[in-house]
Amino acid sequence: MSKKRYFIQLAYDGSLYHGWQTQPNAVTVQELLDKAMSVFFRQPIETLGCGRTDAGVHATDFYAHFDVEGVEEAKVLSAVTGINAMLPYQIAAKRIIPVHDDAHARFDATARAYKYYLHFEKDPFKLNRSWLVKDKLDVEAMNNAAAMLLNYTDFSCFSKSNTQTFTNNCKITKAVFEQQEDGLVFTIQADRFLRNMVRAIMGTLVQIGKKEIDLTDFKAIIESKNRSKAGQSVPACGLYLVKIEYPYIR
Known part of the structure; x- marks a missing residue:
């Protein structure tokens, strides 16, 4: 056999x-x-x-x-x-x-989606499951900035340095914050993601929400292609890989 x-x-x-x-x-x-x-x-x-x-x-x-x-x-x-x-x-x-003999879990994926969860009040049942943010955030401004991501493909500014990827280009097809009864969830979908990309994007969008930077600054950060210009990576606890799509799996 x-x-x-x-x-x-x-x-x-x-x-x-x-x-x-x-x-x-x-x-x-x-x-x-x-x-x-x-x-x-x-x-x-x-x-x-x-x-x-x-x-x-x-x-x-x-x-x-x-x-x-x-x-x-x-x-x-x-x-x-x-x-x-x-x-x-x-x-x-x-x-x-x-699957067929040449099927590849990494290279054959056509889309990936992550969710990032935030909550605003101390909750023992969210420990290691969601990020506690004590500041009030402007969600509308964060969504306006998130929508700008769909206009770009080079996300070098959100990538961990010295990775072995041959390109920092990604096609983001969805990036949106949604209010939930007990917090906030950010959903982002793309054909591929760079190392640490989602957490770096979140860190920069939270800066928008805190009014530390504005949309003009956000645009300049993306176009700089410089990781040091973007915000800090947010904690891993709130990040979930929630969907992988393949052309031959339903």
Whole structure:
């Protein structure tokens, strides 16, 4: 029986982990997933994720691909319960999907979406789930600035320095704040994101909300292509990867 490729769909609370990607001397989501799957399938399994979430960042919709050899497809597709039994409660496998042999969880994604949550009053049930902001924010001004993002493609000013990406161009298709009863949520969707991009955008938009900068300043920051001109990255706790789209997965 030949080797076959699959996608696994996951959700995880990133509070306890040093991000998605396996690394030395730190516990990560990928490390624990690969160990659980290797035990279940009784062979070494190495996953490759749709992206790299940083330490403390959460995901409600995350995909990784993996290859397994000599296992009937029916057993692979029904493996979710067994894999979940070996994963910590903060990491959940949702489904396994058969894909073509060249399918790639990172490079084949056509759209990604993140949400960032803020709240304004101390709430013990939002610890490590949302960012507590004590200042009053001008949400209308923040939305006006967020809308400007759709007019640009080069987001070097919001990218972590010294990354190995060949381009800092992204096509943002949605960027909007919405009021909720217990806070504020920012939704942003694009074809791709740069390292630390969403948290840097949020930090700069919060400066708009605090009236520390205005729309003219925001435009100048984007056009500067200089990370040092933009705001500080906001805490990871409020950030969630919420959607990954592929042309062959429904």
